[in-house]
Amino acid sequence: MTLTxxxxxxxxxxxxxxxxxxxxxxxxxxxxxxxxxVTLSEVLPLGExxxxxxxxxxxxxxxxxxxxxxxxxxYGFAGPVADGPQIMALVTGRxxxxxxYDGEVPHGTAIRILTGAALPQGVDTVILEEDVSSDxxxxxxxxxxxxxxxxxxxxxxxxxxxxxLPKGRVITPADLALASATGLPELLVRQPLRIGVLSTGDxxxxxxxxxxxxxxxxxxxxxxxxxxxxxxxxxxxxxxxADDRTALRAHLDSAASKVDAILTSGGASAGDEDHMxxxxxxxxxxxxxRIALKPGRPLALGLWKGTPVFGxxxxxxxxxxxxxxxxRPAMGLMAGASWAEPQGFDLPAAFEKxxxxxxxEYLRARVRDGKVEVFQSEGSGRxxxxxxxxxxxxxxxxxxxxxxxxxxxxxxxxSFRL
Ligand code: AMP
Ligand code: MG
Numbered sequence: 001m002t003l004t005x006x007x008x009x010x011x012x013x014x015x016x017x018x019x020x021x022x023x024x025x026x027x028x029x030x031x032x033x034x035x036x037x038v039t040l041s042e043v044l045p046l047g048e049x050x051x052x053x054x055x056x057x058x059x060x061x062x063x064x065x066x067x068x069x070x071x072x073x074x075y076g077f078a079g080p081v082a083d084g085p086q087i088m089a090l091v092t093g094r095x096x097x098x099x100x101y102d103g104e105v106p107h108g109t110a111i112r113i114l115t116g117a118a119l120p121q122g123v124d125t126v127i128l129e130e131d132v133s134s135d136x137x138x139x140x141x142x143x144x145x146x147x148x149x150x151x152x153x154x155x156x157x158x159x160x161x162x163x164x165l166p167k168g169r170v171i172t173p174a175d176l177a178l179a180s181a182t183g184l185p186e187l188l189v190r191q192p193l194r195i196g197v198l199s200t201g202d203x204x205x206x207x208x209x210x211x212x213x214x215x216x217x218x219x220x221x222x223x224x225x226x227x228x229x230x231x232x233x234x235x236x237x238x239x240x241x242a243d244d245r246t247a248l249r250a251h252l253d254s255a256a257s258k259v260d261a262i263l264t265s266g267g268a269s270a271g272d273e274d275h276m277x278x279x280x281x282x283x284x285x286x287x288x289x290r291i292a293l294k295p296g297r298p299l300a301l302g303l304w305k306g307t308p309v310f311g312x313x314x315x316x317x318x319x320x321x322x323x324x325x326x327x328r329p330a331m332g333l334m335a336g337a338s339w340a341e342p343q344g345f346d347l348p349a350a351f352e353k354x355x356x357x358x359x360x361e362y363l364r365a366r367v368r369d370g371k372v373e374v375f376q377s378e379g380s381g382r383x384x385x386x387x388x389x390x391x392x393x394x395x396x397x398x399x400x401x402x403x404x405x406x407x408x409x410x411x412x413x414x415s416f417r418l
Contacts, residue, residue, distance in 0.1 A: 005038050008308060008334075013287040013301035021292040023397055024325065024360040031329065037336035038260050039190045046179055049171045051232045052189035053336045058165040061183035063155035068119045070095075070126045072150045075139050076113040077105065079125025079147035089138050095120050110139055119151060126150040158182050168338030170232060170417075193335035196259035197224045198238040198251060200266040200276055201314060206240075219316045219383050220265040227323055228263070231417050233331060238262070243273045252279065256307040261331055263323070266314030268300040276300055276311045292359035292397065295321055295380040308334070315380040321362050321392070324416045342415040344394060346407040347372050357399035364389035365410055372410050391415070 012034040041055035070076060076095065077088060088110040095101035097116030105111045105122035113119075113126055125147050132141045158164055164178055165171075171189070179187060199221045205211045206218060218240060228235035236259055241251045248267075255262050267276035270288065277288060280302035289299040295318040300311030310327050312319045329340045350371035355361060364375040364385045372393055375385040391412035395402075402408060 004040065005036065007306050008036065008038065008303065009034065010284075010303060012303070012308070013289070021290050021359070023292050027289060027291050027326065028329065031326065032333070032339050035330055035333040037190065038334045039193055039336055041188050041190055041336075043186050043188050045186050046176050046184070049179075049187050049189055050173065050176065052171050052187075052192070053232075054165055054167050054169045054171065055188045055190050055336060057163055057167045058179065058184065058187060060158045060160050060162045060164050063160045064157040064181045065152050065154055067154050068124070069097075069152050070113050070115060070117050070119065070150060071152050072126060072128050073114050074126045074129045074150065075110040075132055075134075075141075076119060076123035076126045077110040078107050078122055079145055079149060081125070081127075081143040081145040083144045084142070085140065086143050087138055087140050090134070090136070095123075124148060124151065166338070168336060170337055190336035192232065192234045193261060193331060194234045194236055194259045195228050195331060196236045196238040196255045196262045197221055197228065198255065198262060198264045199240040200243065200248065200264055201240070202243045202273075204240050204266075220312075220314070220319050223316065223320060223386075224263055224265065224312075224323060227320070227418065228331075231328055231331075233335065243267065243275055245275050245279060248275050248279055252304045252309070256305040259307065261334060262304065262307060262309045263312065263327060264309060265312045265319045268311035268313050269298050274300075276309075280304065280309060280311065291326075293321075293325070294359055294361045295378075299326065316383045317364070317380040317386060320386055324392070325362070328416060340417075342411050344409040344411040344415065347410050348405045349393075349402050349408045350404060351402070352404055353395075353400075353402045355395050355400040355402070358397065360397050361395040363393040363395065365393040366390035367410060367412075372408055389413075 088108065091105055091109050091111050093101055094112035095117040096114040100118050101111060101120040105120050107122065111120060111123060125145060126149060127141055127145060128150060132139045164182055165175055199218050203215050204218045205215045211217060225235040225237055238251060238255050241248045264276050267274045270277060277300040280300050283302060283304055287301050289301055291299060295315065297313045297318055299322055302309050312322050332340045347367060348371050350373045365372050366389055374393060375388055391410055394409045394411055
């Protein structure tokens with residue numbers, strides 16, 4: 001059942017030639033068309049499927065409900081019932097959930113019935129207990145009552161054979177309820193995508209170590225490891241690499257054999273110390289993506305010995321935004337998931353901003369009193385802004401002038417599965 005998926009094509013990151021600053025949507029469409037699942041599939045019991053990606057369409061094994069039953073506690077009989085006062089004799093016995101009544105209820109008589117009980121033969125309608133008076137031998141109530149009142153039809157939720165969960169879906173707690181209710185004890189899911197995270201830069205020091213003048217503590221690696229974990233991937237700490245081509249090459253070589261994809265930060269532009277892009281270029285399967293995005297700067301995307309590498313910019317804000325906007329849906333496809341489109345909401349702005357044309361912008365934002373606030377600085381090194389924010393405001397590619405009260409698109413972090 002578990003075939004090894006084909007490798008990614010060498011040109012999977014090749015954007016159309018001749019494009020200089022690529023619009024965000026063009027770049028996303030490209031990833032969407034070229035990336036394919038790289039993980040194996042396995043059958044897991046339902047209890048282990050939460051957060052896993054479905055490897056095939058799932059169909060109900062049994063209808064839910066399997067047979068007609070009552071939605072309330074009350075009395076069952078054959079409907080409909082005409083307008084006006086009614087009296088019906090009660091049959092002996094009762095029908096309860098899990099305790100079917102074997103006999104047939106004769107026309108014109110009623111049976112005591114409790115929520116979830118399968119409707120006995122001769123019963124298609126139920127009256128609420130609260131609307132009835134009873135002496136234990138007969139009941140009195142007032143019509144009219146439509147046939148089928150207070151009952152659930154067989155298969156009204158799902159019929160045996162119905163497609164209940166599509167391939168590529170990330171399993172939620174409610175999906176587990178649906179699979180279980182329709183008779184499925186296990187599912188065919190993808191093994192999780194293993195993603196290595198590497199920081200690059202001579203200036204980086206581990207938090208807790210002594211930092212010399214000019215050195216900074218690594219912000220990206222703990223953030224990226226945690227982002228990937230929350231998104232349902234297996235995040236693997238690859239440590240940090242100096243700005244040295246030989247050392248970086250060794251890091252990538254050892255990572256490529258251990259993980260399904262590599263996420264690096266730093267050194268992704270075209271400068272003297274941008275060794276990540278230089279190395280990927282050497283490997284022959286590298287694309288420098290100049291995306292019309294703020295905060296963004298270039299991304300270096302390539303294959304290292306067949307393993308995809310996402311070279312993120314070093315600035316923490318750009319690293320996080322590029323992970324949410326590009327790496328998440330791209331890695332989702334490699335993990336076998338369907339394309340992840342973050343859901344945003346239009347809400348009134350609590351800020352003012354004039355925006356230049358020609359690039360998409362993401363602002364660090366949060367909602368207070370129903371209005372969207374943005375962080376006071378757009379600086380791309382402001383780690384505190386990422387922590388302050390609870391989502392992003394997405395400003396369309398064209399020029400724009402936002403006045404307080406105007407609607408803006410807010411995408412909560414939770415829309416990225418955070
Ligand atoms: P680079 O993309 O390597 O040119 O780095 C851009 C900026 O991000 C520089 O100011 C770096 O010091 C900073 N930077 C790079 N990597 C990290 C990191 N892991 N944590 C915090 N800042 C970083
Ligand atoms: Mg650097």
